[in-house]
Amino acid sequence: MAFAGLYNYWIVVVLMMIGFYVVIAQGNLVKKIFGLNIFQVSVFVLYITMSKVDGGTAPILDDRYQVYSNPLPHVLILTAIVVGVATMALGLALVVRIREAYGTIEEEEIEQQEGELP
Amino acid sequence: MIAETTLPLTLAVPIVGSLLIWLAKSRPNLREGVTLVTALILFGLVLTILVPVIDGARPSVKLVEIYPGFDLTFTVEPLGASFATIASFLWIITSLYSIGYMRGHHEAYQTRFYAFFALALASTMGIALAGNMLTLFIFYEALSISTYPLVTHSGTPEAKRAGRVYLGILLGTSIGLQLLAVGITWVTAGTLDFTEGGILSGKASDGLVVLLMALYLFGIGKAAVMPFHRWLPAAMVAPTPVSALLHAVAVVKAGVFTVLKVVIYIFGLDLLTTTGASLWLAYVAGATIIIASLVAMTKDNLKARLAYSTVSQLSYIVLGAMLATSTGVLGGAMHIAMHAFGKITLFFCAGAILVAAHKTEISEMHGLGRKMPFTFAAFFLGSLSIIGLPPMGGAWSKWEIALGAAESGQAILVGVLMVSSLLNVAYLIPVAVRGFLPAGGAGNPDSGERWEIREAPLFCVVPLCFTAVASLVLFFYADDLYAFLQPIGGGG
Amino acid sequence: MISAHLPALQVVVPLLAAPVCLLLRNRHAAWLLAALVTWATFIIALGLLAQVADRGTISYAIGDWAPPWGIEYRVDLFGALVLVIVSGIGSLVMPFARINVEREIPAERIYLFYVMYLLCLTGLLGIAITGDAFNLFVFLEISSLSSYVLISLGHDRRALTAALRYLIMGTLGATFYVIGIGLLYMVTGTLNMADLAQRVPDLLHLRTVEAALAFLIVGISLKLALFPLHLWLPNAYAFAPTTVTIFLAATATKVSVYVIIRIIYTVYGGAPIFREGILNEALMGLGMLSMVAAGLVAIYQSNVKRLLAYSSVSQIGYMVLGLSFGSVIGLAAGIVHLFNHAIMKAALFMALGCATQQVRAVSFDDLAGLGRQMPVTMGALVVGALSLIGLPLTVGFVTKWYLIQAALQDGAWLAVIVILASGLFAVVYTWRIVEAAYFRPLPEDREEVREAPLGMLIPLVILAGACVVFGIGATWPMDLALAAAESLIGARP
Known part of the structure; x- marks a missing residue:
């Protein structure tokens, strides 16, 4: 069945939309950063899924196995994970600084304070 | 060959002069000496170009390739040569006059004034000698920018507002319409070189020619065709020498000069006659002539009246060009020279009155002519030339334009020209007459009350007498000018 | 000898200089190093431009892994021009920065500024030089992350919110780009742009390839600040330290334009996608x-x-x-x-x-x-x-x-x-x-x-x-x- 066969991709789409929604709808900056992270993770899943070959094993050279999954996306996603972690760390660090400067991490309250400035 | 070497120098000299003026800023005498010497050298250089052109040569120089396929080219033909000669000659006179005016009137920022004045002249030379439309456009914009500090010279809120109008209209029309016209011309014709007989014939459809002509005419805001004339009266807040040279000669004439160039060398008279693309624009010019004259009559401020008179007179030239006949174009080209001398005289007089008597309103000038006889006599001569009465130079050019209108069978336009001459009489003559009439009551010159009012400084009076006499002399030498300009109407 | 390795040096030099800067911990020494390195990259970029103008496109295999398996650095005329712009602006900004940064950033953090600046430079140069679509993403993130930090160094507290907003928008954009590249990889099995250029134009009818293009364009448009995705830009430029504003305004968006041109004209083959879609x-x-x-x-x-x-x-x-x-x-x-x-x-x-x-x-x-x-x-x-x-x-x-x-x-x-x-x-x-x-x-x-x-x-x-x-x-x-x-x-x- 097509739907079930594309199960992983559905997960990707759902995760992506959840992340995207959180980024847009949440006023809390920490939650926003986490939404962003969920969004990125969905892409990791996309890459991992596409590398899977039916009946394939992990890509280890061995005479017993002829079919194995494509290892390249895994490597790429390792890089992307590093980038994701760095982004999240930087984002959270900025949130800490914002909390120090504004005394809040709610977007509305920050905008209120900024609106008072020239 | 001499002309080819001196051509680039005509641009370089005023630019270098401007730098030297800047360097000499702490020593006024040296600074003004530099201005005068630069003006003299420039005029000499222009003469070296003029002479071979009279003999029928067309010197041309390619300076640098600015974009792939585009050169900064200078080519001299009679129209440009005459414009360059007039502008550089009048610069000498104006320099003398400015010295008297700026000192007599205790203006501030004089260095900036002289420096930008020289730059404006360099741009004018670039326009006069440009060999293709892109070169001309470049210097056209340079002229707008370099005259902006002159218009806003005093820095008052009023001057700033005027500067905004000035730059807004000039840049707005040139960027918005003229550049578009140049772009279309390039894409259609594949060249922008000024060529006798035009470059568009056979390449553009009739509809496109009509559109292009309108884009050019309204895009050349400096020609002050209504509704894009507002900058000219606004620019009158500038010091009088600026109004005199730039708004009677360099800037406005650059505008009508560009119109003539475009008509003759981009479209070609034949193309315009066959398509009739320009005829309706001749009516726009006619309307401008009448309306501006009417507005001029309502102005009490002398400079404002002269400004509207300029708007009206410029449209004579535009009208001549839009008739697209040999006679019309020649008349227009001659009017550039005639009007330049006449109008600069009038502006010089207005400035002299301001310096000597501190008066700007015409209604206050009763009896002033008795204290400033030379100034008012010159004003009278200038007025006659503008009106177009013999024995002044203006008579010939107006005659030619009217003849051109009659030749094309445009009776209405002939009528417009006649009516406008009457209007000219109505708004110019009273000024001179009022000056010589005795003033009533306390203002009576014999009552001894205002004896301190005398003629303006010598530096002011001599130039204005000179230009007044020059416009008289032009009446007798109009034939030579006509013969010199003849080739430009050849295609028609 | 060394001229053959210019493509690698272009990126490696500033990349290695960044941690050295961090170790120096002295703001004057950090500036000197950063300036020397930037000027060196400018000379390298000019050298590359001369080479390309002379001999045509340069292909350089990183670590001698032949493309399309290894990462290829590929410099053509367009890329070389962008390299010259980025490193040239960088070079001019350096003397300005020495004086300006003293005023706008606390003294004890100045050496960190130069670290981030060098990383940002590395990222931007890398984007313009790499011939590998995924490698481009990595460089994009190197430059983005460092520019978030640079912006947040502004003394106005609004610099912080501007940086965070840029971080969110920028990350979304970069992630969209990764999705696009992933979809292309799914169909073609390659990440090398020259290789992609061979295969993608024949596959334009596939829905996946179309979707990939959509993701790529939207992603880069975010980085590019194309209306209406520009909301991060005005505040980021307004509140960042002046030096950063100059550098980013003159280079970062330009490099994004470079990427969008690369995607449309090199990877997707230009004209055909214009005609159809x-x-x-x-x-x-x-x-x-x-x-x-x-x-x-x-x-x-x-x-x-x-x-x-x-x-x-x-x-x-x-x-x-x-x-x-x-x-x-x-x-x-x-x-x-x-x-x-x-x-x-x-x-x-x-x-x-x-x-x-x-x-x-x-x-x-x-x-x-x-x-x-x-x-x-x-x-x-x-x-x-x-x-x-x-x-x-x-x-x-x-x-x-x-x-x-x-x-x-x-x-x-x-x-x-x-x-x-x-x-x-x-x-x-x-x-x-x-x-x-x-x-x-x-x-x-x-x-x-x-x-x-x-x-x-x-x-x-x-x-x-x-x-x-x-x-x-x-x-x-x-x-x-x-x-x-x-x-x-x-x-x-």
């Missing part, structure tokens, strides 16, 4: 909207830095419009505007930086009367303003002239009108600055303001001079841009 209409429309909307908003700004930031958004519209025609001349206009806008915007922000260095603020009131007190700075500002308007003899006119030609050839009358109108908006918003500087009287309470230090003035004068020099002698950049555009479009007839 609505891509060119979409890009053309958004480009024009950028020009008009941002130009209008710029008119109403009271903070001069923000005004210039909006003007950047408007100018990005020029580039996008140029590339959306799909013709050599349009693309060349877009490419040459990369170069032109980089120098004019750098000159403008730098002039503003010189003014703020001496006066401390950037509203119109603070500029009043500065024309007399800082003649060189304000003179450069005027030159930059004239370029932005696009008056002849400045670089702005070159772009406009070719854009109009491209639009006329395409019969896109609306585009012609928008190009001209946006020039008029530029008259209005730049002239407000000029008027404030020259025709407003000095405020009474203002003490004597001196001209900015020489270290800031020299790069400023060079930039302003370049605006005029390349405006009069536009043959060199224009020939380069035309050749680059031809090779991009002609790559796959």
Whole structure:
């Protein structure tokens, strides 16, 4: 069945939309950063899924196995994970600084304070 | 060959002069000496170009390739040569006059004034000698920018507002319409070189020619065709020498000069006659002539009246060009020279009155002519030339334009020209007459009350007498000018 | 010998210098190292440009792993030009930075600033040099993450929120890009751009390839600040330290334009996708909207830095419009505007930086009367303003002239009108600055303001001079841009 066969991709789409929604709808900056992270993770899943070959094993050279999954996306996603972690760390660090400067991490309250400035 | 070497120098000299003026800023005498010497050298250089052109040569120089396929080219033909000669000659006179005016009137920022004045002249030379439309456009914009500090010279809120109008209209029309016209011309014709007989014939459809002509005419805001004339009266807040040279000669004439160039060398008279693309624009010019004259009559401020008179007179030239006949174009080209001398005289007089008597309103000038006889006599001569009465130079050019209108069978336009001459009489003559009439009551010159009012400084009076006499002399030498300009109407 | 390894050195040198800077911990030493390294990258970039002009596209296999398996660095004429722009602006910013950063960033953090600056430079250079689509993402994130940090160093607390907003938008954009690349990889099995260029154009009918294009374009448009995805840009530029604003305004968005041109013209083969889809209409429309909307908003700004930031958004519209025609001349206009806008915007922000260095603020009131007190700075500002308007003899006119030609050839009358109108908006918003500087009287309470230090003035004068020099002698950049555009479009007839 097509739907079930594309199960992983559905997960990707759902995760992506959840992340995207959180980024847009949440006023809390920490939650926003986490939404962003969920969004990125969905892409990791996309890459991992596409590398899977039916009946394939992990890509280890061995005479017993002829079919194995494509290892390249895994490597790429390792890089992307590093980038994701760095982004999240930087984002959270900025949130800490914002909390120090504004005394809040709610977007509305920050905008209120900024609106008072020239 | 001499002309080819001196051509680039005509641009370089005023630019270098401007730098030297800047360097000499702490020593006024040296600074003004530099201005005068630069003006003299420039005029000499222009003469070296003029002479071979009279003999029928067309010197041309390619300076640098600015974009792939585009050169900064200078080519001299009679129209440009005459414009360059007039502008550089009048610069000498104006320099003398400015010295008297700026000192007599205790203006501030004089260095900036002289420096930008020289730059404006360099741009004018670039326009006069440009060999293709892109070169001309470049210097056209340079002229707008370099005259902006002159218009806003005093820095008052009023001057700033005027500067905004000035730059807004000039840049707005040139960027918005003229550049578009140049772009279309390039894409259609594949060249922008000024060529006798035009470059568009056979390449553009009739509809496109009509559109292009309108884009050019309204895009050349400096020609002050209504509704894009507002900058000219606004620019009158500038010091009088600026109004005199730039708004009677360099800037406005650059505008009508560009119109003539475009008509003759981009479209070609034949193309315009066959398509009739320009005829309706001749009516726009006619309307401008009448309306501006009417507005001029309502102005009490002398400079404002002269400004509207300029708007009206410029449209004579535009009208001549839009008739697209040999006679019309020649008349227009001659009017550039005639009007330049006449109008600069009038502006010089207005400035002299301001310096000597501190008066700007015409209604206050009763009896002033008795204290400033030379100034008012010159004003009278200038007025006659503008009106177009013999024995002044203006008579010939107006005659030619009217003849051109009659030749094309445009009776209405002939009528417009006649009516406008009457209007000219109505708004110019009273000024001179009022000056010589005795003033009533306390203002009576014999009552001894205002004896301190005398003629303006010598530096002011001599130039204005000179230009007044020059416009008289032009009446007798109009034939030579006509013969010199003849080739430009050849295609028609 | 060493000339064969220039492509690697271009990226590796600044990359290695960054941690060294971190270890130095001394702000003067850090500056010296950063400056030397930046100048070195500029020389390398010039060397690469000369090599490419001489011998054609250079392909360099990192670690000797032959492409398409290993990562390939590929320098063609277009890439080399971008490398020269980025490293050239970087080089000019360095002397300015030494003085400016002292004022705007706490002394103990200055060495960190240079670390981030070097990383940002590495990222931007890497994007322009790499021939691998995923490697490009990595460099994109290196430059983005470091620029978030750089922006957040601004002394106004709004710099923090601006940086965070940029971080969120930028990450979304980069992630979209990764999705697009992933989809392409799914279909073609390669990440090498030259390789992709061989395969993608034959697969254009596939839904996956179309979706990939959509993701790629949206992702990069976010980084590019194309209207209406520009919201992060004005505040980020306005509140970042001046040095950072100059550097990012002149390079970061330009590199994004580079990426979008690479994707459309190299990977997707250019013309065919324009003919079939609505891509060119979409890009053309958004480009024009950028020009008009941002130009209008710029008119109403009271903070001069923000005004210039909006003007950047408007100018990005020029580039996008140029590339959306799909013709050599349009693309060349877009490419040459990369170069032109980089120098004019750098000159403008730098002039503003010189003014703020001496006066401390950037509203119109603070500029009043500065024309007399800082003649060189304000003179450069005027030159930059004239370029932005696009008056002849400045670089702005070159772009406009070719854009109009491209639009006329395409019969896109609306585009012609928008190009001209946006020039008029530029008259209005730049002239407000000029008027404030020259025709407003000095405020009474203002003490004597001196001209900015020489270290800031020299790069400023060079930039302003370049605006005029390349405006009069536009043959060199224009020939380069035309050749680059031809090779991009002609790559796959």
